[in-house]
Amino acid sequence: MKRLVLKIGSSSLFSNGNFAEKEIEILASEIKKIRDLGVEVCLITSGAIATGMQNLALSSKPTELPKKQALAAIGQMYLMEKYEEIFEKVSIKPAQILLSHDDFGNRNRMVNLNNTLTALFDYGVLPIINENDALATEEIKVGDNDTLAAMIALNIGADMLVIISDVDGLYDKNPSEHKDAKLISIVEKIDSGVMGLAKAPSSKVGTGGMITKLRAGTICGNSAISMMIVGNGKIKDLSKVVSGENLGTLFMPSGNMPVRKNWLLSCANVSGKIFVDGGAEKAIINRKSLLSCGITDLKGTFASGSVVEICSLDGAVIAKGIVAFGSDTLKALRANSELQAQLVIHANNISIIKG
Numbered sequence: 001m002k003r004l005v006l007k008i009g010s011s012s013l014f015s016n017g018n019f020a021e022k023e024i025e026i027l028a029s030e031i032k033k034i035r036d037l038g039v040e041v042c043l044i045t046s047g048a049i050a051t052g053m054q055n056l057a058l059s060s061k062p063t064e065l066p067k068k069q070a071l072a073a074i075g076q077m078y079l080m081e082k083y084e085e086i087f088e089k090v091s092i093k094p095a096q097i098l099l100s101h102d103d104f105g106n107r108n109r110m111v112n113l114n115n116t117l118t119a120l121f122d123y124g125v126l127p128i129i130n131e132n133d134a135l136a137t138e139e140i141k142v143g144d145n146d147t148l149a150a151m152i153a154l155n156i157g158a159d160m161l162v163i164i165s166d167v168d169g170l171y172d173k174n175p176s177e178h179k180d181a182k183l184i185s186i187v188e189k190i191d192s193g194v195m196g197l198a199k200a201p202s203s204k205v206g207t208g209g210m211i212t213k214l215r216a217g218t219i220c221g222n223s224a225i226s227m228m229i230v231g232n233g234k235i236k237d238l239s240k241v242v243s244g245e246n247l248g249t250l251f252m253p254s255g256n257m258p259v260r261k262n263w264l265l266s267c268a269n270v271s272g273k274i275f276v277d278g279g280a281e282k283a284i285i286n287r288k289s290l291l292s293c294g295i296t297d298l299k300g301t302f303a304s305g306s307v308v309e310i311c312s313l314d315g316a317v318i319a320k321g322i323v324a325f326g327s328d329t330l331k332a333l334r335a336n337s338e339l340q341a342q343l344v345i346h347a348n349n350i351s352i353i354k355g
Contacts, residue, residue: 030236
């Protein structure tokens with residue numbers, strides 16, 4: 001193992017409404033042990049809104065977006081202050097990075113993020129990443145930090161994502177409702193049956209649930225990154241994952257999709273739609289490129305290099321791709337039947353959703 005992404009949620013950061021300082025001190029100690037083994041660590045944290053609630057002595061999270069954004073702005077400063085204080089005890093310097101979905105959707109920003117994280121690793125600094133909740137609207141939010149953690153793992157080519165949770169892992173039944181529920185130690189592939197085991201979040205301070213963790217596992221698994229869900233009672237044993245110990249539920253990698261294609265599938269911002277005929281749809285599903293002669297319609301205004309959804313005649317999204325031409329040029333190509341068919345999206349720049 002060379003790189004490890006750890007994610008800790010609000011429900012693990014707070015106990016009875018108070019910051020779980022002792023547990024985070026143990027976390028810091030375990031991260032120190034992991035780094036001493038030569039593994040680079042990136043920490044994804046939730047908790048800005050919950051810290052803001054604690055700072056203002058609020059008993060429940062508001063529903064209005066501006067108030068949640070304000071709490072995030074208040075809480076993020078105090079949260080990082082706590083992290084800095086705790087990690088100083090184990091001689092680790094932290095750095096803060098705040099991200100939104102727009103950052104992940106833009107490939108240039110993703111390259112810049114990777115460069116920054118690599119430089120922080122070179123300096124021996126621990127990157128601590130959170131979603132920029134103070135500015136993120138519902139339209140541009142990643143949505144949950146499980147997904148954020150998976151996107152970071154993808155960006156830096158991590159070997160594993162470990163999600164610290166208030167549950168010990170994935171169970172065959174809801175353990176809060178069934179005493180005979182059994183922990184599933186290994187999941188070979190996240191399929192519809194596994195997704196069916198997920199339940200809605202029950203935490204009063206968190207935004208995620210098992211469903212978001214399974215989605216994160218799918219993103220990771222597509223590109224040969226394993227994922228483990230670990231109960232917060234096992235924080236004291238986190239360093240053991242480096243030597244291969246399973247502390248909860250281990251999700252095995254299920255694919256070897258190139259990062260570029262996984263980024264297209266999971267992260268990229270979509271600028272428009274291209275509708276294709278049956279022949280072009282079949283060619284795309286068979287890993288062929290898209291030519292201009294197979295396009296039946298366009299929606300949206302986009303430039304060369306933008307990401308678009310590729311849709312069948314009935315409107316179903318079959319793939320995402322990076323276009324070689326902007327929408328105006330494509331309209332001109334379609335309008336002139338005398339022009340030779342042009343390569344619109346190369347097969348290497350297409351990530352298939354259906355087929």
